[in-house]
Amino acid sequence: MVDTAQHARRAGQLLPLSERPSVRAALIAIAVAFFLSFLLLPLMVVFAEALRYGLAAYWAALSEPEAHAAMRLTLLTALIVVPINTVFGVAAAWAITKFSFTGKNLLITLIDVPFSVSPVIGGMVFVLLFGLQGVFGPWLAQHDIKIIFAVPGVIIATLFVTLPFVARELIPLMQKQGAEHEEAALMLGASGWQTFVRVTLPNIKWGLLYGVLLCNGRAIGEFGAVAVVSGHIIGLTNTMPLHVETLYNDFNFVAAFAVASLLVMMAFATLVLKTVLEARAAWKSPRRQ
Amino acid sequence: MEIAVKDLSKRFEQLMVLDRVNLQIRDKEFIGLLGPSGSGKTTLLRILAGLDFADSGTVSIDGRDSTRLTLDERGVGFVFQHYALFNHMTVFQNVAFGLEVKPRRIRKPAAQIAKRVRELLTLVQLETFADRFPLQLSGGQRQRVALARTLAIDPKVLLLDEPFGALDAKVRVELRRSLRHIHDSAGLTTVFVTHDQEEALDLADRVAIMNRGIIEQVGTPVEVYETPRSPFVFDFLGHTNAFDCVVRGGKAYLGAYQLALDSAARDGPAVAFVRPHDVVLSRVDRATIETGARLPGTALVRFMSALGERAIAELLYDKRLIEAEMTRQSLQDLGLKVGSKCTISLRHPRIYPRQEAEEQTRVAERAAARPRKRRRLRDHLSTLR
Numbered sequence: 001m002v003d004t005a006q007h008a009r010r011a012g013q014l015l016p017l018s019e020r021p022s023v024r025a026a027l028i029a030i031a032v033a034f035f036l037s038f039l040l041l042p043l044m045v046v047f048a049e050a051l052r053y054g055l056a057a058y059w060a061a062l063s064e065p066e067a068h069a070a071m072r073l074t075l076l077t078a079l080i081v082v083p084i085n086t087v088f089g090v091a092a093a094w095a096i097t098k099f100s101f102t103g104k105n106l107l108i109t110l111i112d113v114p115f116s117v118s119p120v121i122g123g124m125v126f127v128l129l130f131g132l133q134g135v136f137g138p139w140l141a142q143h144d145i146k147i148i149f150a151v152p153g154v155i156i157a158t159l160f161v162t163l164p165f166v167a168r169e170l171i172p173l174m175q176k177q178g179a180e181h182e183e184a185a186l187m188l189g190a191s192g193w194q195t196f197v198r199v200t201l202p203n204i205k206w207g208l209l210y211g212v213l214l215c216n217g218r219a220i221g222e223f224g225a226v227a228v229v230s231g232h233i234i235g236l237t238n239t240m241p242l243h244v245e246t247l248y249n250d251f252n253f254v255a256a257f258a259v260a261s262l263l264v265m266m267a268f269a270t271l272v273l274k275t276v277l278e279a280r281a282a283w284k285s286p287r288r289q
Numbered sequence: 290m291e292i293a294v295k296d297l298s299k300r301f302e303q304l305m306v307l308d309r310v311n312l313q314i315r316d317k318e319f320i321g322l323l324g325p326s327g328s329g330k331t332t333l334l335r336i337l338a339g340l341d342f343a344d345s346g347t348v349s350i351d352g353r354d355s356t357r358l359t360l361d362e363r364g365v366g367f368v369f370q371h372y373a374l375f376n377h378m379t380v381f382q383n384v385a386f387g388l389e390v391k392p393r394r395i396r397k398p399a400a401q402i403a404k405r406v407r408e409l410l411t412l413v414q415l416e417t418f419a420d421r422f423p424l425q426l427s428g429g430q431r432q433r434v435a436l437a438r439t440l441a442i443d444p445k446v447l448l449l450d451e452p453f454g455a456l457d458a459k460v461r462v463e464l465r466r467s468l469r470h471i472h473d474s475a476g477l478t479t480v481f482v483t484h485d486q487e488e489a490l491d492l493a494d495r496v497a498i499m500n501r502g503i504i505e506q507v508g509t510p511v512e513v514y515e516t517p518r519s520p521f522v523f524d525f526l527g528h529t530n531a532f533d534c535v536v537r538g539g540k541a542y543l544g545a546y547q548l549a550l551d552s553a554a555r556d557g558p559a560v561a562f563v564r565p566h567d568v569v570l571s572r573v574d575r576a577t578i579e580t581g582a583r584l585p586g587t588a589l590v591r592f593m594s595a596l597g598e599r600a601i602a603e604l605l606y607d608k609r610l611i612e613a614e615m616t617r618q619s620l621q622d623l624g625l626k627v628g629s630k631c632t633i634s635l636r637h638p639r640i641y642p643r644q645e646a647e648e649q650t651r652v653a654e655r656a657a658a659r660p661r662k663r664r665r666l667r668d669h670l671s672t673l674r
Binding site: 180181183184185186187188189190191194198199202203 | 371
């Protein structure tokens with residue numbers, strides 16, 4: 001392939017699928033310009049604004065107790081939500097791909113609901129369920145349980161929004177793999193748990209990690225659903241994205257962008273990990289097939 | 290182990306995959322389930338394994354209802370069509386799997402497991418491949434790993450789903466023989482599924498021929514080949530030539546030519562099925578034109594080929610393509626050329642009512658479809674020469 005291309009170039013000819021140099025340059029320029037202005041520039045602005053008054057101001061903004069509280073809440077949320085949705089995702093993908101049962105297609109569709117509805121609606125649903133005027137509101141009030149405008153609300157809303165990630169990642173993967181390996185393990189006398197740990201898990205581990213990563217990214221970054229249920233109580237129910245908004249509305253730009261820069265860095269870390277995992281999986285797959 | 294399948298039925302939505310199937314499998318028997326795709330053979334095998342459940346009917350192993358037996362009591366090993374090897378484990382780990390997942394109280398110590406695995410790898414001639422991963426092996430080697438892995442749990446019954454389906458012809462025959470050897474020396478009762486009639490007839494003690502969820506015939510390879518009970522069985526077991534004929538008063542006629550009738554067929558239109566090696570050709574000029582010794586009219590030679598000692602002539606007779614098979618010498622002796630004419634007589638015809646024959650086989654369709662296939666074979670043969 002390369003040889004043909006070089007040969008053609010030497011002969012001053014164009015291959016059918018190679019365009020004129022001018023066209024090529026123009027296409028690349030458009031792509032790069034778009035990337036710079038819509039992706040890189042905004043991110044640079046975040047860091048530029050955060051560091052406008054120097055590192056000391058940046059550090060001070062991040063050292064505020066409210067900022068710390070927001071970070072703690074965001075991490076706590078991710079720590080609770082990601083494992084729950086991982087277990088749910090694996091269980092759902094397992095049920096959908098290894099068994100046939102009535103309502104299977106309905107379940108596949110329902111898993112996608114959090115993807116298809118606006119996160120704001122996701123949040124509102126829980127206000128309607130657990131809010132003071134909501135379905136369970138009076139009962140919760142009687143027993144002095146606070147969900148809406150409290151930490152449980154934040155966690156529930158995040159759970160809802162990030163529910164599909166792991167399942168969505170695993171279902172196509174496990175559908176492709178079929179149930180034959182599991183059947184083989186069972187026929188060899190393995191228990192259900194042994195089959196899962198020794199056979200299924202190694203087969204899906206890269207997809208699973210990828211799903212967990214995406215779930216984690218969203219759990220940290222979620223704004224809409226959480227904004228509805230949290231009530232923005234600074235130091236109590238403000239997650240990092242909500243805290244950024246609060247600070248920004250208070251014209252505290254340095255602090256807002258400082259916290260935002262942390263979120264950007266987390267997102268970057270996620271992307272880098274994801275790329276590594278993808279490369280790892282791609283490196284494994286030709287050997288696997 | 291004796292396996293008794295009784296009135297087994299299984300339905301997938303509208304389709305009867307198994308329709309009241311009965312089958313007795315004797316101890317230490319090697320039995321082949323043969324049929325086209327969709328005939329229910331794999332479903333039957335999976336039910337025997339306990340991987341699927343029947344809607345009604347029973348499977349008993351040594352007289353005990355198999356659905357009530359635990360896997361250990363059942364003693365069934367299953368080899369999957371695509372081997373289902375654990376790709377993240379080495380060959381050694383794959384074979385050891387069934388021994389290592391046993392509950393601790395009955396699990397053997399690691400050294401004994403290792404010893405057993407080495408024995409099995411020697412048995413399937415893979416002792417030097419213990420540390421390889423499945424994806425580093427050829428298809429035939431993977432198949433043997435799958436076999437060793439299944440044998441590790443000491444099954445009494447070995448079930449194999451299309452065991453040689455994905456392998457090339459030469460490896461297939463080799464593995465066939467070694468499987469038969471393992472079956473005999475380990476005293477197994479073996480059931481395998483295949484759609485390849487040659488494989489089934491070559492390997493099995495008895496063959497069960499399945500079609501659309503029922504077992505059409507069970508018998509030794511010789512029995513089913515020589516006395517096929519239905520047009521389907523005849524057609525499925527080898528190349529089939531079909532001749533329209535009529536049954537009248539207990540005799541079958543093709544014009545004035547009388548066909549030997551070995552079973553009492555009803556009067557009416559019928560089809561005579563004849564294998565290519567039972568189609569006998571004679572030259573027109575040499576044939577004494579005594580009525581009744583040959584089929585009426587002549588056949589046109591369309592194509593001839595010889596591969597080794599075996600020669601094939603393809604003829605057009607009564608708008609149908611007929612294949613005749615003989616030794617190369619006798620084809621030469623006939624002195625036929627493409628385009629020349631000859632007369633035909635038939636040995637060992639099997640005569641079935643026409644309606645039944647057309648329902649169960651695709652006699653009519655195939656007459657039109659075959660020339661294309663033949664041309665492909667011809668191209669193939671010319672490249673060989």
